[in-house]
Amino acid sequence: xxxxxxxxxxxxxxxxxxxxxxxxxxxxxxxxxxxxxxxxxxxxxxxxxxxxxxxxxxxxxxxxxxxxxxxxxxxxxxxxxxxxxxxxxxxxxxxxxxxxxxxxxxxxxxxxxxxxxxxxxxxxxxxxxxxxxxxxxxxxxxxxxxxxx
Numbered sequence: 427x428x429x430x431x432x433x434x435x436x437x438x439x440x441x442x443x444x445x446x447x448x449x450x451x452x453x454x455x456x457x458x459x460x461x462x463x464x465x466x467x468x469x470x471x472x473x474x475x476x477x478x479x480x481x482x483x484x485x486x487x488x489x490x491x492x493x494x495x496x497x498x499x500x501x502x503x504x505x506x507x508x509x510x511x512x513x514x515x516x517x518x519x520x521x522x523x524x525x526x527x528x529x530x531x532x533x534x535x536x537x538x539x540x541x542x543x544x545x546x547x548x549x550x551x552x553x554x555x556x557x558x559x560x561x562x563x564x565x566x567x568x569x570x571x572x573x574x575x
Contacts, residue, residue, distance in 0.1 A: 500573055507570055511562055518559035522552050 434459050480501075500507070535541040 495573075501568070504570065508567075511567055511570070515559055515562055518562070519554050522559075524557050525552050525555075 498507075525548055531545050532541055533545075
């Protein structure tokens, strides 16, 4: 019914068709990239000069900041944001207190490597929470009061 020559011919034909389809898809992709770059030079950052990139980036950041400010409604929601900061600070304090005063840090086992690693992991968590709390107190709280007053 089937002989090896016919099967080999069919396999070769299928491989040729797949290669042609792959080549066509690559050409279409290249053409769309080329046309997109020609129609909108601001979107093709690879061909922009450093000065035009910085101008484009600055404008993009400015638009994003303005949109974010508008969406947050800082003037009307300031009280809510302050309450969130207060609650987050209290959460930080309680979490650090729980981590340090609970039985999580075990000093009874001495210098056992596994014990030291577990203790250091908890200490790292406490330090990360302390850094987070410091960021709540200084830059975030100050920014909230300087932008809405």
